Structure formats: C-alpha cells, structure tokens
Amino acid sequence: MYIKRVVIKGFKTYRNETVIDNFSPHHNIVIGSNGSGKSNFFAAIRFVLSDDYSNLKREERQGLIHQGSGSVMSASVEIVFHDPEHRMILPSGVSPRGDDETFVRRTVGLKKDDYQLNDRNVTKGDVFRMLESAGFSMSNPYNIVPQGRIIALTNAKDKERLQLLEDVVGAKSFEIKLRASLKKMDETERKRSQISSEMEELNGKLNEMEEEKKELEKFNSLDKNRKCYQFNLYDRELNDVINEIERLDGDYNSTLHSSEQYIEELDKREDVIAQISRKLQNMESTLKIKGTTELSQATTRLNDLNNEIAALIVKISDLQRQVKANDEQAVIDGKNLEYLNEIIAKKQNQLQKISPRFEELSKDEISLKMQLVQLKEKQRDLLLKKGKYARFTTKEERNAWIENELNELNSTLTSLKNLQAQLSNDKNDINAKLEVLDEEIEDLSDSIQGGGIVAELEDLERELLALKEEYGKKIDERKELWRSEQRLQTVFETVSENVSISERSVDETMSRSLANGISSVKEITEKLKLPEGKVYGTLGELIKVSDKYKMCAEVVGGNSLFHIVVDTDETASLLLKELYRMKGGRVTVMPLNRIFNDPNVSYPPNEQSSSCTPLLKKIKYDARFEKAVKHVFGKAIVVKDLGQGARIAKRFKLNAITLDGDRADQRGVLTGGYHEQHKKTRLDSLRSLKNSRTQQINVISELERIREKIKDSDSEVDSINGSIRRLYSKKENIVATVDTLRAKLNNKKSEKIFLEESDVSLTTKLEKTLTNIKLKEEKMNDFMSDLDRNLDNELSAVQQKELNDLTETIKQVQNSINITSEALQGLTTNIDILNAELNSKLLPQQKELNSKKSDVGDLFITDLKDEVRSSVLERKQLEHERDNCSMEVTNLKNELDSLKGEKKNNEKLLDKANSQQALLLKKLETFQKNAEKSMIKKTTLASRREELQQKIREIGLLPEDALNEFDGLSSEELLKKLNSVTGKISGLKNVNKRAFENYKRFHEKRTELEERTVELEESKSSIQNLIAKLQQQKVTAVDLTFKKVSENFSNVFEKLVPKGAAKLLIHRASESDKDNDVNMDENPSQIESAYSGVSISVSFNSKKNEQLHVEQLSGGQKTVCAVALILAIQMVDPAPFYLFDEVDAALDKQYRTAVANIIKDLSRNAQFICTTFRTDMLQVADTFFRVKYENKISTVVEVDREDAINFLSGNNKFAEN
Amino acid sequence: STKTGPLAQIWLAANMSNLPRNSILQTSIVESADEIAKVSGCETDNGNSGELEHITLHTSGDLLQGIVRVYSKQTVFLLNDIKDTLTKISSLFKANQRINV
C-alpha cells in the first residue's frame, strides 16, 4: 500500500488546486528552493493523516488556509492510497472503489472540519480506525518526520522512546482495549450475580410445580376409571338406540311400499282425469264454438231475415197501396180531367164569346187611338204651324227650317222605309222558322210518344228486374260466405290458440335460445320460400313412437329431438347463415346427405332379444329420415332390468335403456332417476304441436278458399251491380232523352209561340211604320205646301175652324176611346181572368194530368206492379229461407242441449274421479303422516346416536381391558361406581390439568438455563486467563519487538557507521517485582507497562569501548542514530510509507550515502517521500518533484533525475532561493 | 488475516456495533479464548509459538474486546431468558389458581 496521488487546494501556499500524481511506490524526492512549499506539502499530508492538526483554533485554521490574494475560505487536502491487498478496512457504509484506490480527504474552513472517505462523509474516528487497521498509527507517527524533528527523536527521553516502541508494538491501543474489556467484565459480573438470584427463584417455583404434578397423576388415575364407567354406559345406550332406528326403518319401508301401489293407482286415476278433462276441454271449446258463434250467427241471420221479411211485407203493402192509390189517382185524374176539360171547354167557349168582341173592341180602340193620334198630329201641326212659324220672322228662315224639317222627315221616311223592309223580311224568316219549328215539333212529339222508345224502356225494365233478382241471390250468397268465413275465423282462432299452447308446452321442454331458434328457422323457410323437400322440421315431429316406448325415446333423444332435419348441407349452411344474420337463437341442423351411420352396430343375437329390443324398431318414421333417426336412436336398446342391460350395453357397445327411462351406457355408467312423467313429454308436445299446426294450416287453407269465394262473389255482386247500374243509367238516359226531347218539344213550342207573338208584333210594327210613313208623307206634303205659302203666322180661319173641329173630334174620339177602353177593360179583365184561370190552373193541370196519364200511365204503374211482384217473390223466398234458418236454429239449440247434457255427465264423471282421487289422496296422506312420524322418530334417535358417539369420542382412547372389565356389572352398579369416583375426584383441590406438561416443559427449561450459567462460568474464567495471557503476551511482545528493534538498530547502525556500534537498552520498572506483573489482580493500575524506558548506547569509531551516551553526541551523529532507530523500527513494524523532511540536512557525505542506500533497499517494500538539498539521495530515488513558488503560489512539477541534480547543484552554486 | 477463521464472529463483534442474537448464542467463548491465545502466540506449552507469525497486539486487543463483548451479551441474554421463564411460570401459577377439577 502506498500514496498514489495528493490533491491540495487552498492549503498554505497551494492556493490553486495542485495535483501531485504518480508517486512511485518506492522512493520519491521533493526538491525546491527555500520557502517554496516543500514542508507545506508534508504539512498537508500530516494535516490529513496525523493527529497534530486536530481541534484547530481559529488562528491555526488561518495559518493553514492560504492567506493571500483572493478569498480562499477553505483548504482541502486529498490523499489517494493505492491499496490492492485492501489492508485498509473501510468502515461500514463506505463503498470501496473499483480500482483498489481509497480517497481520504480532509477539508477545513473557518467553521467546518470534516473528513471524507471515497467521497462519503465519515468521522475522524473512522479514519483513525481504518489507518490503524492498515498498520499506521496516527497518534505518534514515527514514520512522518517533519523538518528539524529528526533530532528530537534522539533527544527524547527513554520513557518516550519506550512509548514509541510500544506504539510500534501497538501496546498502547492494546492497553486501552484491555481496560475497556475489563470494565465490561465487571458489568457482566454484576449481571451474573442477578442471574444466580433469579435461578433460585425459578427453582422454588418449579418445586411447587412438582407437587402439582403428583396431584395430577393421582387425578388422572381416578379419571381413567371414571371414563371407563361412562364409556360402558354410553356404549350400551348407543346399541339399543341403533337397533331402535333399524326397527323404525323397517316399518317406514313397509309404509312406503304400500303407498307405492296407491301412487300407481293415483297416476292411473290422474291419466283418466287428464283424459276426461281433455275431453271436457275440447267439448267446451266445441260448445263454445257452437254455442257462441254458430248459434249467434244463426239467430242473427234469423232476426235479420225476419225483419227483412217484415220490411218486404211493409214494402209490398205500401206498393199495393201505391198501386191502388195510382189507380184511384188515375180514376180521380180521369174524373178531374173530364171535369177540367168541361171547365176548360166552358171557359174556352166563354172566351170565344168574349174574344171576338174583345178583338173588335181592341181594333176599334186601336183605330180610335190611331185617329186620335192623327188628329192630335194634325192639331199639333196646326198648332205647330201656328206656333212653328211664329218663331220665324222671315220666310226664308221658315223655309230653311221647313227644308231641314223636310230633310229630317225624308231621312226618317227613308229609315222608316228600310225599317219597314227589314220588318217585312224579318216577318218572312220568322214564318220560315215557324215552319221549321212545326216540323221539329212534329218528329219530337212522335219520338216521345213513339212506340220504339216505349218498347226499349220496357225490355230495359225487364232486364233490370232480372238483374235485381240475380243481385239479390248473389247478395244472399255472399252473406252466406261471410257467415261461414266468420265461423272459420273463430275456429282458426281456437286452433291457433291450441297451436300456441302446444308451442309453449314444447318451449317449456327446451331451452329458450333453442325455442326461438326453431321458430326463426320456420320464419326463414317461409321467407325464403324453400320448397317442401328442403326443411322437414324438428326430428321429434317427424317420428311417431308408441306410448310404451315414448319415455325411452324421450330420454335417448333428449335435445336431439329438436334438431332440424334438412336434406342437404347447402340448405343447412344457408339456414344457419340466415339464422346468424337474424340472430334468431341457436339450433342444430342434421343434413341427411351428411349423416354417417356406423354400419357395424350389432344388435344382440336373437336368443337374448327376448329381454331387449332395439329402440329403432319401435319408432315409426318416413324412410327418407331413416339416416337421421338411426343416427340418434341407432345405439339404443330397450331392456327390462338395468343390470342385464348394462352388461349387454358393454358387450355390444350400445346404450341400454329401461322403460321408465333409466339408462346404462356402454361405459357402464348408470344414469336415470327423476323424470317428470306426468308432465307432457317432448314427443307428445311435439306431436300435439304438429297436428295442431296441421289443423291450423288446413283451417287457414279453408279460410283462404272461402275468402277467394267471397272475393269472387263480391266481384260478381259488383259486376251485377255494375250492370244494374248500367241498365239504370241507360234507362235514365233514355228517360232523360225523352225528357230532353219533351223539354225540347216544349221549348220548341214556346219558341213557336214566341215566334208567333213576334210575328204578330212585327205585323203591328209594320202597320205602325206604314202609318208613320203615311204621316211623314202627309207632313212632308204639308211642309211642301207650307213652303210655298208665305209666312203668315196666323192660322187662317179655315185652319182655325179645322183646329176647332179637330179638337172636337179629338174630344169625341177621346171619350169613345174611353168607353171602348172601359168596355175593353172589362172584357180584358175577365178575358185575363179566364186566360189566367185557363192557363195558370186548368191548362197545366190538364197538361200535367195528360202527361201523368200519358207517361205515367203505363210506365209508372207497370214498374210499380212488377216491383210488387218481385217483392212478393222475394218475400216468399225470404220466408222460405227464414223457415230453414229457424229450423237450423232449432237443431243448433237441441245440439247445444245435447252437448250441455254430455258436458254435465262428463263433469259428473270428473267429480266422481276427483272424489276417488281425494279418497286416494286421503289414504296417501295417512301413509304420509305415519311415514313422517316414523321419520321424526328416526331423526331424534339419530341425533341421540350422534350425541352418544360424540361423547364416546370425547372420552377418548381407553385400554382394551378397561372395556370388558366391567361388562359383567349391570348398568346400575356401573352408575353407582361412576358417582363414587366422580365424588372422589371432586374431593381433590383444583388440580391443574396441565400441571404435568407444564412441569415437564419448565423442568427442561431450567436444566437448559443451568447449563448456560455453567457455560458462562467457564467462559468467564477462560476470558480471565486469556487476559492474563495477553498481558503476558504484551510483555513478551514488547520484549520481542525490543529485541528485534535493537538487533535491527545495531545492524542499521553497522551499515551507517561501519566502524561504530550501537545498542538499545531497556530498563525494567523495578527488577524486584518482576513476578507480580504476571499474575493479574483486580487493580487496573497494575497493567502499566513493566518497563521504565529505553536508552541508546552507541559508539562511533570503535566497536568495543567508548559507549557514548546520547546526550554527548553531535547533531549529525544524533540524526544518524534517529534515522537508524526509525529504520530499525520500520523493519519490525513496517509502516506503509515514510515522509522525511530534510533528514539528511545535518549529515556529511559519508553518512548521507549510507542513509540513501538503506532507504533504497527499504523502499523496495515501503514508500519513501523525502526532501533534500543533497544530490546523494537523488541517485537512488525513482521519481522527482520540483516545487516552484511564484507570487505566493507554489506549484509542483514532476522532473527527471538530471533536472533535479542540475537544480540542486545549481542551487548550491548560486544559492538563489 | 483472521477474517474467515473461527474468530470471525469475535472479530465482527469487536468491530461491528450490532450482532445477531443467535450468532452470539452460538459462539462458544471458551473455544474462541483458546483460539485467540493460540493465535496471539502466548500458548507456551505447544512449543512452536515462536515461529508462527502472531497477530499484532493491536488486533489481539481487538479480539479480546470482541470476546468480552460477546460474553457480556450472552450473560444479558441468559438473564432475559431466565426472567421470561420466571414470568411464564408465575403467570401459569396465577392461571392455575382458577382451573379446578
């Protein structure tokens, strides 16, 4: 182990971080001028490794930390040891570095002072212990010789030298440890005394335990025989309980057996009841159907027939009434007509009488009016003239006025003339129109009354009648169909109800997903309209099994009864794909083309066939499904009893099955047990489902058929309706045409009349215009006359006279007009009355009567009549229908009665069966009760048995002899003995049951503890004598090392001073008491070292005499002695490294070379770091460091040997620092 | 050095602060004392003490301290055990009073 690297920072002159690396493990020399920092370097190492710089005061710290430029607050020195053999044992918690290096660093600041080992903070003690463990004592390190201290070693007193020696030996630390261990020994002494006292107490307690043990033994013996007694007693009781239970079992079985027969009977009864109830049920359903639907239908039909008939009767009656009324009406009309005609005739001839006078008068009136007008005209002319010309002053004016009057008159005259022309040709075309009209009227009237029309109408009527009849028939037919459809509907409902019931019963027997799987399969088949041959439905439906074997088929089939049998695997995959898409549950499909039937299924030969028959033979199925059925039932054989069945099954690898459903597999496994017999088995439910479904299907088909019939009957009805309607429409439009014609005729007539009137008015207008023309012409003539007359305003006398008589005549004409107008008035009034009467009342009446008579006459009456006939016919038909309907109702009723009667006696039967059932049940109950009673007894006994067994178990193991020892004694004696023993036992005090074990346990414990105390005793003594030996050892060690050191000392000295000789002398404390330090006694002070000191006697120039004492030596000689001593010690207890700061300063050449040589061969196994100013050391050293000092900072540089020598020699010569 | 030898326990006791209880109970002090004596070379009777490279006083001091420490620990454990058994017995006694036949 040696120092590999030193890192100094902020320590004295080493302000910056200076790293002094690759120290040689042998000999290193540090050179440098004075004050360059060599000693500082050594001080740094001592700062870390030795005790000199511990608990520094403030000034000391400053002394160490670099004082100079820059604020350096802390100094840190790190020494890296290279320690391959791990001589230094790192304290716990410090992790060794991988590369055998150990970092020891100490940093000190103004307040801080801590040590670090491999970068882990550790205490100073840890570092101390570690270094000591590596053989380097820090307290008084002889191997670090600071500058100028070499001599101190030789000047030291003998005592110090002894101590140094002891350090070398490690005696001191040994002493410390010795003292500590002695102290510990005393402590343990005290504890041991405590132990001994505790032990006594323990012994005391154990003795007590011993007594208890004795007591327990006694107790146990007593207890033993108590147990025997108890055991015997319990045993006896147990036996009789057990045989009691057996007895009970026996009679329970007997009751059970007898109750079994009753149970069978019960089942039989139950089937009977089931049948009866089923019969009752379907009777009820038929009753319901008959009772409710048909009856109600029939009654409703009856009722509506009745009221139809009633309605018909009413209709017929009122028709007849109508016919009668018509006839009467006709008669009345006839009378009215005649009367009317008379009146009309009377009125007309009155009219004729009046009308000529009227015309005459009116003519007069007109002529008078014309006259009046003319006269007035004249008068007015005259007046005008008189007046007219009054206005004109002059003739010309007058003439002018007259001329324009004349023009005017001319124009009016011409207008009048062409008006007159126009009127006349109007008149002509009117006449033409009149003629045309007449013709039209002519053909219209004959078309109306024409024979063709009437004939057409008639056959229309007849056709209509026929159609009506047909329509009636069709309606009835349809009604009939409706009724049957309704009936079927109800039947369909009941059937579908059955289907759903049976479906539910089927669903009960299988899981839900399977159920809706099968239903969705049905949907799919319908949806995809797979042909019939594709999906056959569930296996259960396809097979028929006789009742006897139904149970075995059921058990063998199990769920496979619900497998869907399909013809090929394509359809199967199609179905499954569809099912999966619809997520319609889960179903297994058996494609027939894929099923493999293992051919070598061998059935037992015939002679054994008596006891077993293959199930396959008992199942009836369609040949197509043979493969599927074989697949499921192939292996099953029906056997009488299970044992034999199992054997056969095993031999022939079949499944044996008994009638009531127990199976024996070819592996010999027996399965069976409870099957819900009375519940509908799968096969029945499937079959009921199948036939209810077939019922449903044919009901549906029937329903379909009827619906079709209804549909086509509807269509027929509609067609008939259509044709009827068409006929009606034809008739109507014929009538309409007739009416239109008539209307046309009328308006033609009215037109004619209108034309006539217009003709008349035209003629009057014509006349008027003629008159006007005449007037105008007169006026023109007047004017013409006036023209040439001169303007004389006054009327000439003639004119005046003319005027007067004009007025006169006017007046006359006026009153004659008045008279004629009055007369006319009178005439017109009664003409009007007559006309009014005629036209308004009589004529229309007559016309109406005529029209009624004419058209109404036959048409109306005829259809009335045939309506009457048809309704009579219908009534007859209805009556006939009503009769058979009532007849139907009656037989329905008595059918119902018969059903009710049947139902009644069925119910009676059911009650009887139920009562028997009740009787059976009562009997069963009695069995049940006493079975229960025996069961209860059995359970109580069983619990008692349990109890006893428990007790016996509690008593525990007993020696065999104890058992039969007391057999002879009767139970009473046993009981007495038992009580006495228990009495004795209770006499004992509280016996600690577990005393025995406790005692045993603690006894062992005590012995163990005793052993340990003895052991401790021995170990104490052994330690004591060990201490004595070690002390002795110490002394001998000291002697030994002293001898060795002194030997080495003399040899080294020999080498250093060939001429001289040296010896180390050791003085004992006191020669006399040599023996007492061997035997150790208590007092600690005795262990002080037995010696008092070590002195050196040395002579330099002669070997024999002249033993100079140390004080008398010179400086150099002292250093030689010191070096020799150090090296001698080094040989004995080799320190890992040595630091010599200018040890050879005071030596002369000869000695220096000697020292160098010694160091050289010692440096082979120890590291030397020396500073020197002499070159001798350099010759032998390996590595050289040069310390430079610039502006207060020292730096270290590695140099080679020549530089170092030059430096030193240079230094000597010029002595620069 | 003696780390792996019989004295390992002792040496550990010397250096380490805590020691497992059962290791302490197992080490027999008498043997280890003889061992130390032998190792530190003070066995005069076997004669060959001189040649053996003896352990330094320092380590023998350590070992001594170790053995003493083990010894004291053993005594402490013994004392505790005794105390335990004592308490157990007394508790048992108290319990006994209560159990009667």
Ligand SMILES: Nc1ncnc2c1ncn2[C@@H]1O[C@H](COP(=O)(O)OP(=O)(O)OP(=O)(O)O)[C@@H](O)[C@H]1O
């Ligand atoms: N705390 C400090 N801060 C700064 N400089 C310091 C400090 N302590 C000492 N010095 C300087 O270090 C120098 C002493 O160095 P050192 O004793 O190592 O010299 P040396 O090389 O041993 O000389 P010689 O050859 O005489 O022994 C002195 O000049 C002193 O100024």
Ligand SMILES: [Mg+2]
């Ligand atoms: Mg110096």
